[in-house]
Amino acid sequence: MKAMNEHENDNPEAAWVAPNRNQPLDARVTIPGSKSLSNRYLILAALSSRPVTIHGLLRSRDTNLMIDALRQLGVHIDEQSKESTTVRIIPPDKSLQPAAHNLRFKGNVTIFCGLAGTVMRFLPALALFADAPVTFDGDIQAYERPMKPLLDGLEQLGATIRFTGQTGFLPFTITPPQHFAAHHVDIDSSSSSQFISGLLLAASALPNGIELHHSGSSLPSLPHINMSVSDIEKAGGTVMTNRQTNTWTVEHRDLCLPQSLTVEPDLSNAAPFLGAALLAGGTVSVPFWPQTTTQPGGLLPRFLSRMGATVDFPEESGIRYCRVVSHGDIHGLGNFDLEAAGELAPSLAALLTFADSKTTMLGIAHLRGHETNRLAAMVAEIRRVGADAEEMEDGIIIRPVDTRRLHGAVIRSYHDHRMATFGAMLGLRIGGIQVENIETTRKTLPDFVGMWKNMLSCDPTNALSA
Ligand SMILES: O=C(O)C1=C[C@@H](OP(=O)(O)O)[C@@H](O)[C@H](O)C1
Ligand SMILES: C=C(OP(=O)(O)O)C(=O)O
CATH class of the missing domain: 3.65.10.10 (Enolpyruvate transferase domain)
Structure with a gap:
C-alpha cells in the first residue's frame, strides 16, 4: 500500500x-x-468522445495526481513537460468496447489521491465504467476525510465497495456493477459538496443518467456544485437542478467538451x-x-x-x-x-x-x-x-x-x-x-x-x- x-x-x-x-x-x-476547473475539465475530457486540449491547466500536486490517475485508467495525456500548462487529453475509444457494458476504463489499478478532495471524490465514479476493480488510496491524513456519502451513492448504482482501513474512509476498492441497478440515488452531502459533484460529473455516461437527491440538512459550497453543472453543460450534458427538493437530474449523453478550452x-x-x-x-x-x-x-x-x-x-x-x-x-x-x-x-x-x-x-x-x-x-x-x-x-x-x-x-x-x-x-x-x-x-x-x-x-x- x-x-x-x-x-x-x-x-x-x-x-x-x-x-x-x-x-x-x-x-x-x-x-x-483554478484547481477546481482544471480537475473538472480533466474528468470531463476523459469522458468525452474526442480529444480535448486544455490551456492554462493548473500544474500542482492535486492536478498532477489527477493526470497520473487518468493515465492509469487508460486515458492518454500528451504534455510537453511535467510543468506544461497545455495538455491534450485523448479519451479511451469506447466504440472498441461492448456497448452494453459501457466499459471504457482500465481496472486492476491503484489510484493514489494524495490529500486531494477533487481526486478522491471525483474519480471513484469513473470506476463504474472500469473493466475490473479499482483501488483508491492516499496520504495518511486523507484517511480522515469523509468519503462514505459518495460510496453510498456508488453502491446504490450497483457497485461493491470493500474498505481495507476504516469503514467509510480511504483506502477502499470499488468493484464496478455487472449492470446498473437504479438511477435514483439518495445521499447526505452535508459534509462536502464534492460528493454531489463527483456523481454528477460521471452521470451522463450512466445508461439511464441519474436522479440524485441530497437528504442532508445543509449543503456547503453550492457554487462548486453549480460549477460542475455548468461544466457538464459545456460538454453537451443536460442537468436539471431543483433546489426546492435538492435534486439534480442528469440525462444519459455522450459528452464532448469543446476541442480547446482555457482555465480561469x-x-x-x-x-x-x-x-x-x-x-x-x-x-x-x-x-x-x-x-x-x-x-x-x-x-x-x-x-x-x-x-x-x-x-x-x-x-x-x-x-x-x-x-x-x-x-x-x-x-x-x-x-x-x-x-x-x-x-x-x-x-x-x-x-x-x-x-x-x-x-x-x-x-x-x-x-x-x-x-x-x-x-x-x-x-x-x-x-x-x-x-x-x-x-x-x-x-x-x-x-x-x-x-x-x-x-x-x-x-x-x-x-x-x-x-x-x-x-x-x-x-x-x-x-x-x-x-x-x-x-x-x-x-x-x-x-x-x-x-x-x-x-x-x-x-x-x-x-x-x-
Ligand atoms: O468541488 C470543488 O472543486 C471543491 C469543493 C469544495 O469542497 P467542500 O464542499 O468539501 O468544501 C471546496 O472547499 C474545495 O476546495 C473544492
Ligand atoms: C478544501 C480544499 O481542497 P480539496 O479539493 O482537497 O477538498 C481547499 O483547497 O481548500
Missing part, C-alpha cells in the same frame, strides 16, 4: 521565515489556473495575494480576472471591500484585472455566512485577525473534513500569535485584540496549503513569524514562495498603472 506525504517535512528547523512588510505594496501577481485563474488562490494589500497597505492587482465565473473565489472582491479595501476591475491591453487598494484598515464582518465559499476561510481569517471588530464566521462546520480540521487549526494558530479566536459548532469567532499583544511564532500548517498561506499572511504584519512545511502549498500552487517574494519585491514593472 502506498500511503505517504511525499511533500511533507515536519522538521521545525526547516520552517520558512515569513517576510514582514512595513511599506505599502504595489504589485501585480499572476495566479495559476484560481480566484481562491488569489486571496492571500489580494489580501496582502490589506495587511501591508498599498495595491495588489491580479490579471485575467473573469467578468463572470462559477468559482466561489468570485465572491472575494466583495468580501475585501466589506473589510474596507477599495476594489475595482481596470482593463489594460485588453486584460481585465482585479485591483485591491488599502490603507491597512481592516473591518470585522460581524455575523458572516461563509457556507458558499468555505475554502476562502483561512485567508479571510488571517485578515480578520487584525480587524477592528468581531467576526463570527458561520456555515463552515464541514471545514472539519477539509485537508485538516480547519476550525481547530485556525483557532489554534490565531491564538498562537497572541490574538483571540474561539471554535463554535458551526464556525469560529475572531475578536480584535490590542496589536501590542501579537508576537512571532512558528505557525503549524497541518499539511494544509491554506493554513501555510494563512501563516505567510500573518507574517506580513507580525514580526518573527515562521511557517512549518511551506512546501505543502504545492497542493494547489507550484511556487508559492517565489510568487510571495516577487509580490514583495514590488518591482515597478510589476505594477499596474493607475
Whole structure:
C-alpha cells in the first residue's frame, strides 16, 4: 500500500521565515489556473468522445495526481513537460468496447489521491465504467476525510465497495456493477459538496443518467456544485437542478467538451495575494480576472471591500484585472455566512485577525473534513500569535485584540496549503513569524514562495498603472 506525504517535512528547523512588510505594496501577481476547473475539465475530457486540449491547466500536486490517475485508467495525456500548462487529453475509444457494458476504463489499478478532495471524490465514479476493480488510496491524513456519502451513492448504482482501513474512509476498492441497478440515488452531502459533484460529473455516461437527491440538512459550497453543472453543460450534458427538493437530474449523453478550452485563474488562490494589500497597505492587482465565473473565489472582491479595501476591475491591453487598494484598515464582518465559499476561510481569517471588530464566521462546520480540521487549526494558530479566536459548532469567532499583544511564532500548517498561506499572511504584519512545511502549498500552487517574494519585491514593472 502506498500511503505517504511525499511533500511533507515536519522538521521545525526547516520552517520558512515569513517576510514582514512595513511599506505599502504595489504589485501585480499572476495566479495559476483554478484547481477546481482544471480537475473538472480533466474528468470531463476523459469522458468525452474526442480529444480535448486544455490551456492554462493548473500544474500542482492535486492536478498532477489527477493526470497520473487518468493515465492509469487508460486515458492518454500528451504534455510537453511535467510543468506544461497545455495538455491534450485523448479519451479511451469506447466504440472498441461492448456497448452494453459501457466499459471504457482500465481496472486492476491503484489510484493514489494524495490529500486531494477533487481526486478522491471525483474519480471513484469513473470506476463504474472500469473493466475490473479499482483501488483508491492516499496520504495518511486523507484517511480522515469523509468519503462514505459518495460510496453510498456508488453502491446504490450497483457497485461493491470493500474498505481495507476504516469503514467509510480511504483506502477502499470499488468493484464496478455487472449492470446498473437504479438511477435514483439518495445521499447526505452535508459534509462536502464534492460528493454531489463527483456523481454528477460521471452521470451522463450512466445508461439511464441519474436522479440524485441530497437528504442532508445543509449543503456547503453550492457554487462548486453549480460549477460542475455548468461544466457538464459545456460538454453537451443536460442537468436539471431543483433546489426546492435538492435534486439534480442528469440525462444519459455522450459528452464532448469543446476541442480547446482555457482555465480561469484560481480566484481562491488569489486571496492571500489580494489580501496582502490589506495587511501591508498599498495595491495588489491580479490579471485575467473573469467578468463572470462559477468559482466561489468570485465572491472575494466583495468580501475585501466589506473589510474596507477599495476594489475595482481596470482593463489594460485588453486584460481585465482585479485591483485591491488599502490603507491597512481592516473591518470585522460581524455575523458572516461563509457556507458558499468555505475554502476562502483561512485567508479571510488571517485578515480578520487584525480587524477592528468581531467576526463570527458561520456555515463552515464541514471545514472539519477539509485537508485538516480547519476550525481547530485556525483557532489554534490565531491564538498562537497572541490574538483571540474561539471554535463554535458551526464556525469560529475572531475578536480584535490590542496589536501590542501579537508576537512571532512558528505557525503549524497541518499539511494544509491554506493554513501555510494563512501563516505567510500573518507574517506580513507580525514580526518573527515562521511557517512549518511551506512546501505543502504545492497542493494547489507550484511556487508559492517565489510568487510571495516577487509580490514583495514590488518591482515597478510589476505594477499596474493607475
Ligand atoms: O468541488 C470543488 O472543486 C471543491 C469543493 C469544495 O469542497 P467542500 O464542499 O468539501 O468544501 C471546496 O472547499 C474545495 O476546495 C473544492
Ligand atoms: C478544501 C480544499 O481542497 P480539496 O479539493 O482537497 O477538498 C481547499 O483547497 O481548500
